[in-house]
Amino acid sequence: xxxxxxxxxxxRVASRDRSRFISEALAARLRERDLDLVHACETANQDLEVAxxxxxxxxxxxxxxxxxx
Numbered sequence: 146x147x148x149x150x151x152x153x154x155x156x157r158v159a160s161r162d163r164s165r166f167i168s169e170a171l172a173a174r175l176r177e178r179d180l181d182l183v184h185a186c187e188t189a190n191q192d193l194e195v196a197x198x199x200x201x202x203x204x205x206x207x208x209x210x211x212x213x214x
Contacts, residue, residue, distance in 0.1 A: 154166075
């Protein structure tokens with residue numbers, strides 16, 4: 146953690162609240178990332194070019210994997 150950020154944290158958050166503060170901040174940031182991923186997936190699912198690529202992959206049979214056994 147950058148020293149300046151640590152200093153701000155220590156000066157603004159009481160020692161008794163620091164663990165909860167960090168836990169809440171991490172949880173919020175992880176939720177944000179999940180929402181970003183959902184949005185990216187929704188965007189990709191609406192892309193016609195992506196749909197064509199997926200259609201091509203759907204045509205690949207599992208029989209190819211059997212060749213490697």
